[in-house]
Amino acid sequence: xxxxxxxxxxxxxxxxxxxxxxxxxxxxxxNPKIEEINNLLPGINxxxxxxxxxxxxxxxxxxxxxxxxxxxxxxxxxxxxxxEMMGEKETERxxxxxxxxxxxxxxxxxxxxxxxxxxxxxxxxLVFGGGxxxxxxxxxxxxxxxxxxxxxxxxxxxxxxxxxxxCTGCGKCISACPRGxxxxxxxxxxxxxxxxxxxFDTVIRTREVCxxxxxxxxxxxxxxxxxxxxxxxxxxxxxxxxxxxxxxxIETIKEKCPTKVIKEG
Amino acid sequence: MEQLILVFIAASITNNxxxxxxxxxxxxxxxxxxxESAVGLGIATTFVMTIAAAVTWLIxxxxxxxxxxxFLQYVTFIIVIASLVQFVExxxxxxxxxxxxxxxxxxxxxxxxCAILGLTLFMVLRNYNFLEAIxxxxxxxxxxxxxLVIMAGIREELEFAEVPKPLKGAGITLIxxxxxxxxxxxxxxxxxx
Numbered sequence: 206x207x208x209x210x211x212x213x214x215x216x217x218x219x220x221x222x223x224x225x226x227x228x229x230x231x232x233x234x235x236n237p238k239i240e241e242i243n244n245l246l247p248g249i250n251x252x253x254x255x256x257x258x259x260x261x262x263x264x265x266x267x268x269x270x271x272x273x274x275x276x277x278x279x280x281x282x283x284x285x286x287x288x289e290m291m292g293e294k295e296t297e298r299x300x301x302x303x304x305x306x307x308x309x310x311x312x313x314x315x316x317x318x319x320x321x322x323x324x325x326x327x328x329x330x331l332v333f334g335g336g337x338x339x340x341x342x343x344x345x346x347x348x349x350x351x352x353x354x355x356x357x358x359x360x361x362x363x364x365x366x367x368x369x370x371x372c373t374g375c376g377k378c379i380s381a382c383p384r385g386x387x388x389x390x391x392x393x394x395x396x397x398x399x400x401x402x403x404x405f406d407t408v409i410r411t412r413e414v415c416x417x418x419x420x421x422x423x424x425x426x427x428x429x430x431x432x433x434x435x436x437x438x439x440x441x442x443x444x445x446x447x448x449x450x451x452x453x454x455i456e457t458i459k460e461k462c463p464t465k466v467i468k469e470g
Numbered sequence: 471m472e473q474l475i476l477v478f479i480a481a482s483i484t485n486n487x488x489x490x491x492x493x494x495x496x497x498x499x500x501x502x503x504x505x506e507s508a509v510g511l512g513i514a515t516t517f518v519m520t521i522a523a524a525v526t527w528l529i530x531x532x533x534x535x536x537x538x539x540x541f542l543q544y545v546t547f548i549i550v551i552a553s554l555v556q557f558v559e560x561x562x563x564x565x566x567x568x569x570x571x572x573x574x575x576x577x578x579x580x581x582x583x584c585a586i587l588g589l590t591l592f593m594v595l596r597n598y599n600f601l602e603a604i605x606x607x608x609x610x611x612x613x614x615x616x617x618l619v620i621m622a623g624i625r626e627e628l629e630f631a632e633v634p635k636p637l638k639g640a641g642i643t644l645i646x647x648x649x650x651x652x653x654x655x656x657x658x659x660x661x662x663x
Contacts (some may be wrong), residue, residue, distance in 0.1 A: 208537050208539065209539050209542055212533060212537060212539060212542075213542065213545065216529070216533075216546060216549055216550075217508070220549060220553035223553065223557070224553055224556050224557060224560075227556075227557050227560055227561075228560060231560040231561060231563070231564040232564075233563055233564055233567075235486065246604075345543075388599070
């Protein structure tokens with residue numbers, strides 16, 4: 206007993222000593238700025254900046270002058286501090302928001318079969334959309350909720366909903382959604398209008414499967430043809446995000462939409 | 471001398487750790503997508519294997535056996551391997567940051583590479599002498615590198631092949647690993663042991 210414990214202790218001390226010595230000898234000098242910047246970054250490694258981790262991003266900022274503005278998660282003050290530290294000025298950019306392009310709650314959806322499989326959207330999407338008639342709409346099983354690092358998404362009555370206050374536009378939910386109905390849009394003006402539907406189905410089919418979808422009636426186009434705020438293509442209306450500098454006008458169009466599918470983000 | 475050559479060839483080719491014992495499959499699949507990093511990890515593993523074989527042989531024969539502590543061999547071997555891997559990690563980080571980045575998590579994971587623990591246990595089981603143990607470690611490392619590099623070469627070519635969608639990525643890699651293992655079984659008759 207004593208022998209076994211003491212022999213293990215001797216071995217452990219010996220190897221610890223060797224490693225401690227090697228650590229001293231082989232120490233890598235890192236630019237102290239990297240650590241400073243890393244401490245200011247949020248440290249959640251969301252990857253929205255395009256780098257592996259916050260530390261990796263900090264390294265690229267210092268060594269290769271990566272754009273600090275790529276981090277959409279840090280607060281305004283911290284970002285200013287970061288720019289100050291690197292002696293750069295921030296170029297103006299707009300916040301990006303994740304918008305769910307579907308408006309169908311449970312009562313709007315037509316369900317053709319009962320889905321009893323794994324409770325994930327990607328699972329349901331594999332077996333004929335989990336019995337949901339619409340091939341494009343939100344499945345409401347919350348893959349995006351689970352992947353969101355900021356707790357900004359919840360599912361309400363079978364429809365994912367983004368808390369735009371909390372959304373940082375990191376884009377994780379975009380790739381998590383098996384139907385690709387979440388899209389990132391820049392909020393350039395005071396208000397952001399979008400069409401909460403992704404269905405390319407014909408009018409008849411859309412009417413049949415969903416009472417909240419875009420039926421491509423074209424009222425949004427006809428109400429202001431010169432403005433060009435909306436465009437109907439492939440049975441779906443699409444707003445021109447660059448032309449939303451006139452919120453009052455779009456507000457009236459929004460009110461006239463027969464299925465109320467134009468939403469404000 | 472003849473015995474040493476036999477041990478080397480047996481460890482590296484006929485009884486290749488990856489392709490006949492199926493040890494160390496994790497890095498074999500994980501790091502074999504680029505030849506460069508495959509060679510890097512292969513060399514790192516070879517280094518750890520050779521030194522681990524030598525150090526564990528010494529500890530086993532001059533410490534565990536005389537003091538009747540053979541039951542502690544697993545713990546001891548793991549301590550040796552873990553320390554060595556730590557050392558290699560520091561060394562690579564200092565000398566080659568790009569390789570350090572390319573290997574990523576697989577570098578510290580050499581610690582848990584069962585091929586290395588397997589090597590030390592085989593060495594004890596087969597009663598190798600000191601020189602044989604070192605050659606055995608070296609051979610096993612070379613064999614591991616060989617398997618990794620062959621796999622990486624194939625996978626680089628595979629980028630241009632039309633792989634059925636469900637088999638893309640890990641699926642096709644495992645199938646190829648199986649075929650490679652079959653091919654290596656062909657060497658089985660050359661040397662026994």
